[in-house]
């Protein structure tokens with residue numbers, strides 16, 4: 001199969017009919033699933049998104065893209081409505097109505113399990129192949145819980161193909177679930193480096209830092225794993241040395257703790273909480289340093305988005321982050337919780353223009369050379385064709 005560098009051109013083979021299921025709300029797995037589906041549609045495939053809400057990156061009309069909402073009956077007996085079953089029915093419905101050949105599900109629970117149920121509900125000659133992409137806490141946290149562990153393992157084992165977004169996540173899947181790592185393909189997350197770039201308008205730098213201050217930025221869903229209070233702590237140390245503003249993008253359970261800590265430290269007027277944002281590339285291109293002090297990340301898509309915008313990253317050396325951020329080249333990596341070292345690293349970048357320029361260029365280069373959409377989407381497409389043909393990924 002001839003591969004092409006064309007942004008929209010298919011590598012080869014007949015167009016496919018693909019179903020995609022993911023979490024539709026803000027989060028890296030939903031963003032990746034949607035971008036992948038849209039890229040596949042641009043390459044000529046028919047793509048059906050099946051979820052309880054329209055994925056947040058799915059806006060506007062695009063040819064060959066369809067969205068099917070999962071219908072749920074709100075019956076008083078259901079204290080916990082069985083979404084997994086409703087999803088299985090919606091997937092089965094899409095398989096039968098649109099003759100889907102593949103279901104690509106993102107985040108194992110419950111999507112892989114529902115997909116397997118949907119497959120079994122379909123007559124043998126029309127059963128689709130199931131591809132499961134592991135994203136992070138489906139393996140490292142949620143899937144570890146005794147109530148989910150066995151069904152997570154079973155759903156991975158029964159999938160026709162399994163991918164993980166980093167080598168770290170593949171290895172964790174082997175270590176924690178006893179699944180042979182050779183059966184899991186590592187296909188990293190990707191980025192549209194044409195969209196996520198620095199030299200484009202709009203840039204809101206003057207609005208975010210009206211007195212010409214440096215800008216630190218953090219983007220996440222503010223869950224405990226992101227350690228957003230550490231972002232405030234790092235900022236506190238940096239702002240006492242260099243005029244700086246902090247822009248916090250996103251929303252979630254830890255937002256009020258972070259806001260309270262900023263107020264406690266007397267930083268409230270220099271930290272802006274923007275809430276969830278649709279087009280983070282417009283913000284990331286104004287940032288001088290991106291902070292990601294997570295407890296764990298299987299990949300760290302937000303760091304890649306920043307790097308593509310030429311923003312150096314200061315992060316923790318945990319999980320799959322070192323597969324994305326190269327220490328001392330595209331930013332700095334430190335142990336979890338070491339806010340003093342993260343502040344020092346941030347200051348080293350902010351106070352040395354030559355270093356900033358070098359890291360900014362290196363960050364952009366790594367994003368382009370290793371994670372551009374045109375390099376990664378063909379790998380998924382190849383996997384699709386090979387899974388349909390029943391063979392391994394070559």
Ligand code: GMT
Nearest residue numbers: 027028029135136137297298299300301
């Ligand atoms: O696994 C999660 O916590 C959710 C998921 C998401 O939907 O945001 O995040 C994971 O998947 C992203 C996309 O592949 C990765 O960039 C994140 O690193 C990963 N999060 C964690 O591992 C905590």
